Amino acid sequence: STLFLLTLGLLLSASAFTDSTITLTEQNHVLFSGEVTDESVAQAQIQLSRISAKLSRSATIFLVIDSPGGSVPAGNRFIDFANSLPQTIKPLCLFCASMGYHMFQSFGERLVFNSSVLMSHRVSIGGLSGQVPGEAVTRLNEIIATSNRMDEVVAKRVGISVASYQSLIYNELWLSGYDAVATKHADKVAKIKCDEALSSGTRQEKVNTIFGPVDVTYSKCPLISGFLELKPGTESKFRSWSEAADMIRKAKRSVRIQY
Numbered sequence: 653s654t655l656f657l658l659t660l661g662l663l664l665s666a667s668a669f670t671d672s673t674i675t676l677t678e679q680n681h682v683l684f685s686g687e688v689t690d691e692s693v694a695q696a697q698i699q700l701s702r703i704s705a706k707l708s709r710s711a712t713i714f715l716v717i718d719s720p721g722g723s724v725p726a727g728n729r730f731i732d733f734a735n736s737l738p739q740t741i742k743p744l745c746l747f748c749a750s751m752g753y754h755m756f757q758s759f760g761e762r763l764v765f766n767s768s769v770l771m772s773h774r775v776s777i778g779g780l781s782g783q784v785p786g787e788a789v790t791r792l793n794e795i796i797a798t799s800n801r802m803d804e805v806v807a808k809r810v811g812i813s814v815a816s817y818q819s820l821i822y823n824e825l826w827l828s829g830y831d832a833v834a835t836k837h838a839d840k841v842a843k844i845k846c847d848e849a850l851s852s853g854t855r856q857e858k859v860n861t862i863f864g865p866v867d868v869t870y871s872k873c874p875l876i877s878g879f880l881e882l883k884p885g886t887e888s889k890f891r892s893w894s895e896a897a898d899m900i901r902k903a904k905r906s907v908r909i910q911y
Contacts, residue, residue, distance in 0.1 A: 673843040674714070674763075676850060676874065679706065681714040683874040684730075685857070688722030688751045693730040700734055709738040714844075715759060716874040717743055721750020724775060724798065731758045744844060745770060745829070746877055756838075757806045763842040764829030770837055772806070773824040775799045810836045846873035854880060 682699045686692055703713055715734065721727075731754075734741050741759040748756040749771040756762060756770065764770075777795060782788030800814070807817040832838035853872035858865055869881035 673845055676714060676716075676844060676846045678849060678872075679703065680712065681716055681874065683716045683718070684752075684755070685716075685718045685874070685877075686720075686859075688719055688727045688730070688755070690723065690726050692722075693726045693733075696730060697733050700737060704737045704739055707739055712740045712742055712760075713737070714763075715741050715743045715755075716746065717748050717752050717756050718746040718874070718877055719748065719752030719755070721752045724751055724802075727751035727755055728798070728802075731755060734759065744842065745832075745838065746875070754802055754806065757809050761840060762838040763840055763844070764832055764838045765844075766828065766830045766841055768829030768832065768838075770827045770829075770832050771824060772821045774818075774821060775802075844875065846875055850874075851876075 680703070682696055682703060684692070684696050700713065707713070735758070742761050742763060743756045743759045744763040745752075745756045745768045746765070747769050749769070750773065753770055753772045775795070777792075780788060780791060782791060803814050803817055807814045810817060812820075827835065827837055829838065829841055833841055850873040851871070854869050855872050857868050857870060859868050860866075864884060867883040868879045869883075870876070870879055
């Protein structure tokens with residue numbers, strides 16, 4: 653009986669790390685890539701609306717997140733919007749840092765690859781002004797309350813106390829996909845691929861850097877996150893192509909959170 657229980661335990665544990673292959677298509681996924689801003693949230697909301705309108709209420713929409721974080725209010729608006737849709741939203745994390753991490757924690761079954769990276773930390777603010785005592789204090793209290801509510805959502809999802817979660821992220825919490833599943837910051841290491849239409853197609857994105865804008869070509873498959881081609885604008889002031897590439901990498905992966 654001891655051997656049976658041990659075998660059963662191993663099988664149950666293994667179920668969190670295996671799955672049948674999920675195929676992404678243009679009709680069942682949305683990619684949230686880059687910084688969380690009012691503009692990026694608006695674009696993702698439009699994409700979600702269009703896909704949702706074409707699917708049955710029982711369908712699943714896969715939300716692929718590859719984000720260094722950004723605006724807390726914008727990210728929370730996206731979470732509320734996506735959770736209002738009738739379909740189930742399943743997030744897949746490629747790189748989920750800061751607000752991107754909180755978005756990942758806010759939907760259905762949380763999927764990762766072994767190579768996924770998750771990061772959470774404390775909220776930071778800048779530019780707060782006003783009278784003290786007065787509106788500066790009132791505004792700060794609202795920010796603290798919002799941050800605490802976000803921490804409560806994650807702590808409940810992970811299955812630990814709010815105090816324990818806040819202790820974990822005090823000096824930043826970094827997790828690989830495998831470790832995220834082991835510690836309940838994710839649900840399953842998944843097998844996911846893109847269909848032929850996504851794998852063979854490309855999409856364009858304009859990325860603004862300190863040296864000017866760059867038109868970047870990516871694969872339509874959101875699992876292929878590296879850029880395929882760079883075209884700096886005529887007003888850009890890059891000294892070399894490698895410098896432009898470095899700027900794009902930094903813009904896509906530099907962790908940031910703002911209020």
